[in-house]
């Protein structure tokens with residue numbers, strides 16, 4: 003029986019602890035007073051635990067570097083995860099786009115399952131304790147050094163998460179600790195993050211708080227549509243947000259990194275050109291436009307045209323009618339940046355996967371250190387992919403201690 007220390011009590015660390023404690027004595031150390039602080043706020047408190055797809059398809063929705071996880075998923079996949087929760091009387095239910103949530107609709111149920119399994123396996127916890135570094139002797143880790151002293155061990159599993167939402171505890175400590183023992187960290191940046199736009203209407207906050215419902219959203223980079231989705235868009239004091247924007251931010255980030263010009267286009271799904279043209283009867287422009295969107299939106303669109311608002315629609319020249327129709331059907335906003343990584347839901351980048359054994363998730367540099375969760379250079383799209391990556395990699399690293 004080995005003495006195993008798991009650093010981090012998020013979904014990755016807890017799954018690792020559950021698995022490792024089947025054979026070993028396990029101590030979980032976390033800087034927070036409670037476990038799973040980030041997990042509790044996921045999915046708006048409902049926790050989108052997983053995405054019900056076969057591994058091949060699942061990993062297509064993750065970063066290219068996540069191919070590294072094939073071996074881990076060959077040992078414990080989405081089906082195993084669903085079964086794991088079902089066996090603990092926490093069934094998951096599937097919603098649109100294969101997204102799965104606990105039937106209770108509460109992340110607390112997911113955390114409770116993990117904590118109960120830890121308790122059953124007699125996992126020990128040391129909370130409000132920050133691990134500062136790994137103590138290495140003869141190429142092996144022999145202890146972890148914390149703000150409250152040092153703890154000896156035979157194996158360490160690092161599950162300290164990424165750099166996003168640092169108030170939940172994940173502030174990049176794992177990256178620094180692993181760099182100290184020779185590991186490399188790929189470029190870190192935030193995904194699932196709101197977008198910053200410098201358009202005048204955004205800067206003057208005229209649209210702040212407005213939500214356009216059920217629109218088609220496109221990411222346009224160097225004049226080409228590279229990704230699209232449907233959903234709501236929320237205008238904020240700095241730019242655009244809402245679940246669909248967070249989803250698209252992954253592609254926006256990739257294009258911004260290439261220094262491309264990136265636009266978000268908002269297309270109406272409810273209006274069509276023919277109907278709009280046919281509705282242009284003997285009514286003034288200011289009145290005609292009213293039914294076609296929330297008042298602040300149509301006021302904004304009106305402010306974008308130089309046409310006389312008291313002009314009768316049936317007297318407008320054809321080219322003006324068409325330009326009005328285009329204005330209503332599609333509006334684009336240039337994206338200047340995203341909010342910073344600490345405001346992103348997920349960290350892209352992490353510990354370079356070529357330095358980790360894909361089957362065991364052990365470091366290739368220090369053999370008795372395992373690395374799992376968002377700390378790895380693996381991440382998925384919005385939709386339950388990231389918690390699954392954390393839990394699958396946690397499970398596999400715990401299994402191979």
Ligand SMILES: Cc1cc2nc3c(=O)[nH]c(=O)nc-3n(C[C@H](O)[C@H](O)[C@H](O)COP(=O)(O)OP(=O)(O)OC[C@H]3O[C@@H](n4cnc5c(N)ncnc54)[C@H](O)[C@@H]3O)c2cc1C
Pocket residue numbers: 009010011012013014015031032033034037038039040041043044045046049050051052131132133134161162163164166167170171172173174175176346347348374375376377385386387388389390392
């Ligand atoms: C608002 C929000 C909503 C999200 N919603 C979803 C969702 O619905 N579905 C989904 O799949 N993903 C979602 N995510 C992403 C998901 O939460 C993370 O990918 C996941 O929590 C990563 O798990 P982890 O165990 O690797 O890291 P974390 O959950 O970040 O846990 C890391 C733990 O390590 C501890 N730690 C860090 N450094 C130290 C140290 N030096 N010493 C001791 N302890 C330390 C931290 O305190 C923390 O408890 C969301 C993220 C956010 C911010």
